[in-house]
Amino acid sequence: MINSRAADTLGMDEAQMRALGHQMVEMVIDHLVGRSGEPAIEVTSRARLEALIGGPVPQDPSDAGAALAQLRAHVIPNQQHGDHPRYFARVPSPAAFTGILGDWLGTGFNTIATSWVGGSGPAVTELIVIDWLRQALGMPEGTQGIIVSGGSLANFTAFAAAFAAKGRGIVYMNDQTHSSLKRNLTAAGLDSSDIRMLPTNDRQEYDLADLQAAIAEDRARGLKPVMIIGNAGTTNTGAVDPLPGLAALARAEDMWLHIDGAYGGPAALTAQGAEALAGMELADSLVIDPHKWLFQPYDCGVVLVRHPGALERAFAMSPEYLKDVMGGEDEVDLFNRSLELSRKTRALKLWLTFKTHGLTRIAAAVQAGIEIAERAEAMVRAEPEAWELVTKAKLGIVTFARVGAGAKDHARLVANLTAEGWATLSSTSIKGRSVLRLCTLNPLTSDDDLRGTLERLAAMKITGE
Template sequence: MTPEPATPPTAPLQLTRQQMQALGEQALAMVIDHAENIREQRTTTSLSRREAMERLQTPILETPTPPSELLELLARDVFPNAFRADHPRFYAFVPSPSNFVSAVGDFLTSGHNVFSGHWLASSAASQIELTVLEWLQQACGYPADAGGIFVSGGSMANLSAIVVARETRLGGHDRQSVVYYSDQTHSSMSKGLRVLGFSKTQRRMVASDASLRLDIDALAAAIATDRAKGLRPFCVVANAGTTNTGAVDPLPALADLCDREGLWLHVDGAYGAAAVLHPRGAAALEGLGRADSITLDPHKWLFQPFEIGCLLVRDAQAMKAAFRVEEDDHADYLADISRHIQDDVNFFERGIQLTRSFKALKLWLSLRTFGVAAFRQGIQVGFDVADFAQQWLEASGQWDIVTPSQMGIVTFRWRGPGMSPDAVDALTARVVDRLRADGYATVMSTLLHGRPALRLCPIHWDATTGEMATTLTMLTRFAEEDIARR
């Protein structure tokens, strides 16, 4: 007997239109308040683990809680207690200077819950993604048959690039293969190589030169030594704006070397590659288009909210060959995809993920809303404020420039006449902590040439030289007061 349909139960996860409207308005007001009042907020606040547990650790409940109360809890206890990487005075790490239009794009992406793994499921969304990728490919100097994919960030983009390089140059895993990168390369590269099964003996870290760029002669010598040992060099990773100092490796010379040696050239431009949109950035990134693959993070210098990274590959077919689902993988549930769609782009064939969101929407929406000229102007702000910081520090007579303003980053160290290097090291840490405790701005330190140095990365599109001058004045005062107390 054919069963009778059951009476539908009350939908357990449904709100009424009025409830959705009220909740959406409350959430929207929170985001607008954040955007409008961000300059009045602290740049960083952090709770201890004990404080966080006391405020936020609760058992899961069987009974409902009004969502308005939950949003109030978030506004009170969660969002204020974080690094505000979108703050105009957040100069640490690499900021993520977001914009409201892209935040709306993220909301629309989540609200419509578009699956963007293959063409059949998201033809229009896939076309928008391809369009934005083409914009970036053209900006980087890539040909029409290049390809790309949006991923979570630079870490996943770098890992994916090595997969493509390995499959293209080696045909798969080879215990004799070797990858080369400088001592200034982002830690995601070492981690990704380890995840992919490359042992320490296959990961060759090459010393950088005095300008903290990959040393061509040292690289060539390492490659020759490894070939003589019977190893298989196959990939060089270059930097297009290191996280530490904004240094750009000598891309034309590296491309020449890789051409001669038959090596894959991957450029980690997670931070700096987006600056190619600006004439100054394009000049610094000469040779970028000769790379076999490029990492670029729009959630950095393209002013997008987390997360959106990007991998571009000169040959789109190389991506597809590296990530294809082979017949013996028994992906029978994808049979209709291959039966209906033969020539269109399926993003699961360009990367690791099958299930993936419509990451391109926020970037497309903001680029179309503001125009590329506005983004170019935002990049200019980063250059200008970093240049100003260097000029201020040099004029003060109390700080030494460790690395000059390049790609929106400048590093510096207290001059400290009569102080030992170790004493200046300790002073650097105390000044960083005091500024963070004050909350007006955030500056962090890094290690350069074996010593800590303060580092500024003022790439917010609304950063100002006035606020930078105030920050540097505070750092100077904190250093002077610290010395006076000892």
């Protein structure tokens, strides 16, 4: 009986499904094997891309193999390739094959991690993975969490838990906090006059005395300080705020400590990173993004909350039409931990990666990223006539300036390198100083990749502007 039913909802035949599936697997593995010979980034104009893959709404069937080939040829190349060994811009995403496989499996079976009855397998996988991360990052037993699409949504989810626990009031961040966090707060309805953006010191970290004074001043004005946001690796320079000091201050002031470790947090899996990030485990809520530095494909952001039930207190609902599928005492309805009701499972990929490679191997790959930035720093220091080091290698980020270059020069160097596609990096500014920035999270990056990138940048003309 089962065989008499078409395998595909829209009627594709089984032989073709198998052929296309195998074709796609080969395409992806060819890419992974040959990626260093492909561009690190490519961009094409909207008009050209529309001409290649647009047109009127397709009314009639066409060959799926040809359509897939069209996507491979025109869509896939035109993006930043975060898994490329010379992709040093913003924050790379060097996804491991186990992560890709886990995502494919989940998509192939259309897995859902929402109510308990609706997806007990995926839900348990998510709870297990969250607990593995909790242990690896040193948070206490009882800490709970949820996997969402990335750092932005994970930080938003944490803020909802913080406000449910502490009420609304004044929130403190600093000038190195990722810009999405301020956006999260205002989108959550906070008035921008309730957000304090403190200037950082010359290490790009909070000055604890300034923070304490700002809190005291707000209290003296009759306002209610509710949350301190700390950085466990800033996107600009990898700076880490004085986390134990922030935790002590938050406890003393009865405030919530949120730590954004979206990019830097996974460094705590290594001895060197754990030292730099000491105190991160004291957070009331902590965010890390496995699609940045835990070798997962997009999308995958994790929020961990120290207080059992805090996420549910912000997000729980129990409509009558979901009562049939809700879990019992020890079971978890994950839809009660964030804004997502229907939600894919993002846990299978993490589970498969942890299970296959183990924490030791994963930590070694994170350590490799830390050391690649240190080698880039040494290369910059070795050529003082070309480069000036601006911030030392920290958690896989190093910043430097081309001697004699201005902000326009740096922007042009990045644009030229990006247009060539051989490698790409970012420009940014630190306290008004324009810099170039390498983020080296991909353990596949070689010294030749670093050297070639610096040589290309050094050979480009600058004007001093």
